[in-house]
Amino acid sequence: MITKNIEVLEKALEREKQARIEAEKNLEEKTSELLKANLTLRKVINEKEIQLHSLFQTIVDPYILMDLYGNVVKMNDAAADFFGYDIENEVFNVISLLVPEDVPFAKKTYYRLLEKGAIKNYKARVFNKNKEIRWIEISPSIVYDEKGKPTFTQGVLRDITDRLTIQKEKELLLKNLKKSNQELNDFAHVVSHDLKAPLRSMNALVSWLQEDCLELSEDESIKENFELLLKKIDKMDHLINGILKYASIDKIEHPKKDIDLQEVVDIILDTIHIPENVKVIIPEKLPIAEGDKFRLHQLFQNLISNAVKYADKDNGEVSITYETKKDFWEFQISDNGKGIPKKYHKKVFGIFETLDDHQNSTGIGLSIVKKIIDLFDGTIWVSSIEGEGATFHFTLPIPN
Amino acid sequence: MVKRLNILFIDDDEVERMKFSRVCNNTNFKPTVIEAVNGEDALSKLENPTSDLIFLDLNMPKMNGIEFLKILKADKRLKFIPTVILSSSDNYNDLKTCYELGIAGYILKPLRFEDYTKNITTMLDYWTNNELLN
Numbered sequence: 100m101i102t103k104n105i106e107v108l109e110k111a112l113e114r115e116k117q118a119r120i121e122a123e124k125n126l127e128e129k130t131s132e133l134l135k136a137n138l139t140l141r142k143v144i145n146e147k148e149i150q151l152h153s154l155f156q157t158i159v160d161p162y163i164l165m166d167l168y169g170n171v172v173k174m175n176d177a178a179a180d181f182f183g184y185d186i187e188n189e190v191f192n193v194i195s196l197l198v199p200e201d202v203p204f205a206k207k208t209y210y211r212l213l214e215k216g217a218i219k220n221y222k223a224r225v226f227n228k229n230k231e232i233r234w235i236e237i238s239p240s241i242v243y244d245e246k247g248k249p250t251f252t253q254g255v256l257r258d259i260t261d262r263l264t265i266q267k268e269k270e271l272l273l274k275n276l277k278k279s280n281q282e283l284n285d286f287a288h289v290v291s292h293d294l295k296a297p298l299r300s301m302n303a304l305v306s307w308l309q310e311d312c313l314e315l316s317e318d319e320s321i322k323e324n325f326e327l328l329l330k331k332i333d334k335m336d337h338l339i340n341g342i343l344k345y346a347s348i349d350k351i352e353h354p355k356k357d358i359d360l361q362e363v364v365d366i367i368l369d370t371i372h373i374p375e376n377v378k379v380i381i382p383e384k385l386p387i388a389e390g391d392k393f394r395l396h397q398l399f400q401n402l403i404s405n406a407v408k409y410a411d412k413d414n415g416e417v418s419i420t421y422e423t424k425k426d427f428w429e430f431q432i433s434d435n436g437k438g439i440p441k442k443y444h445k446k447v448f449g450i451f452e453t454l455d456d457h458q459n460s461t462g463i464g465l466s467i468v469k470k471i472i473d474l475f476d477g478t479i480w481v482s483s484i485e486g487e488g489a490t491f492h493f494t495l496p497i498p499n
Numbered sequence: 500m501v502k503r504l505n506i507l508f509i510d511d512d513e514v515e516r517m518k519f520s521r522v523c524n525n526t527n528f529k530p531t532v533i534e535a536v537n538g539e540d541a542l543s544k545l546e547n548p549t550s551d552l553i554f555l556d557l558n559m560p561k562m563n564g565i566e567f568l569k570i571l572k573a574d575k576r577l578k579f580i581p582t583v584i585l586s587s588s589d590n591y592n593d594l595k596t597c598y599e600l601g602i603a604g605y606i607l608k609p610l611r612f613e614d615y616t617k618n619i620t621t622m623l624d625y626w627t628n629n630e631l632l633n
Contacts, residue, residue, distance in 0.1 A: 292587050292588060296512060298610060299608055299615075300512065300515070302612055303514055306612040332610070336610045
């Protein structure tokens with residue numbers, strides 16, 4: 100009986116032993132599995148940490164992390180470089196970075212931040228490492244711990260000083276531009292009033308003098324001189340009108356429209372004086388351009404009347420032609436006059452440049468033409484063979 | 500019988516006044532011309548004798564043409580005097596203001612005296628042939 104009992108006990112013991120071995124083996128397996136998992140986890144965390152750290156360090160803009168009292172606990176290289184602090188060696192508070200006048204507003208903003216958790220585009224002035232005042236923009240946010248308690252404040256800040264400076268410069272420039280435009284308008288006003296009034300008076304007084312003198316004397320030279328004097332007054336008036344036109348050509352903005360250039364040229368030919376001995380030839384109907392009718396009219400009128408004026412005295416010929424290029428037309432307005440020497444080809448477009456003392460040639464017409472061509476982003480140039488004539492070439496964009 | 504107009508001519512420029520009186524003296528209409536050198540001066544000369552027609556310059560010191568015109572057009576009686584602007588400016592705003600206030604014409608002062616003579620003679624001819632309130 101006892102032996103049997105012992106046997107039973109021994110069997111049980113053996114079973115238990117076996118079970119323990121089983122369990123131990125199991126445990127070992129589990130442990131190793133856990134270890135493995137732990138290792139992978141550590142690797143992942145490590146990777147993430149490296150990624151985060153490198154991100155933190157490679158953000159081009161300064162990044163700072165501070166406690167709720169504004170003491171900086173962490174910052175990236177950009178921030179350290181910007182402010183010139185090394186938080187490894189010294190403790191510093193953001194308040195010390197701010198321009199003193201901006202501190203009250205900063206505190207107010209900070210309370211708002213605590214309330215809302217994040218704020219967008221807060222602007223402030225801070226001192227950089229060279230003690231220069233810089234404008235920064237920051238969108239700070241609160242970092243909470245796992246229980247939802249605010250622990251840190253963080254933010255990436257951006258130096259917007261240059262942007263603000265450029266913006267200010269732009270505003271100033273615009274203001275100046277407006278002012279000079281106004282001045283130009285006033286100038287035009289003054290010119291039309293104060294410069295033209297004496298001319299009218301002179302014209303009247305000279306006419307009366309002429310009448311009176313011619314009553315007293317029949318001398319031809321007196322008559323001629325009076326005529327010349329009146330012509331000079333006329334020319335001065337033309338000059339003033341030209342300046343006014345030149346000053347206002349890019350001021351008055353007319354709407355862009357489809358403009359039939361043939362129609363424009365027909366009207367011009369009807370209205371300007373063309374001597375009988377000058378023929379105007381347009382071999383091919385002119386195209387329809389897009390733009391400001393007033394300017395296109397001015398452009399063609401100045402060039403055509405110029406060509407008519409300089410065309411050959413006995414057998415004048417003016418031709419208006421064009422060629423279609425890739426995205427523009429090239430127009431040619433030619434005369435068969437004496438031509439323009441090469442050295443003057445550039446000069447003719449300058450204001451007040453005129454190549455002869457032709458009656459009423461003020462040297463403004465072609466500079467107006469140049470200005471209009473510039474407004475169309477076109478180009479204009481002259482070709483000429485002396486003695487055979489001159490051709491003005493210019494381009495106008497083909498509308499899409 | 501040809502009516503003789505009483506004209507008030509308002510311009511600060513002496514030569515302009517000389518031009519006007521010269522043209523008037525050379526016409527058959529022979530109007531009586533009273534001259535004023537600015538708006539203020541003109542207000543004192545409107546009634547004795549009462550003007551039939553006013554020629555008004557715009558750009559003048561002290562009281563300019565538009566200021567004068569405003570006062571004139573606010574007066575119950577005087578507002579019926581036809582007023583012709585003689586200006587050196589074809590400024591759009593000036594034109595609009597004048598027509599809004601009520602004018603009988605707007606002439607741009609030409610450069611040449613012969614053109615001026617033609618303009619003024621036409622005006623005198625026109626207003627001499629018109630029935631006026633006064």
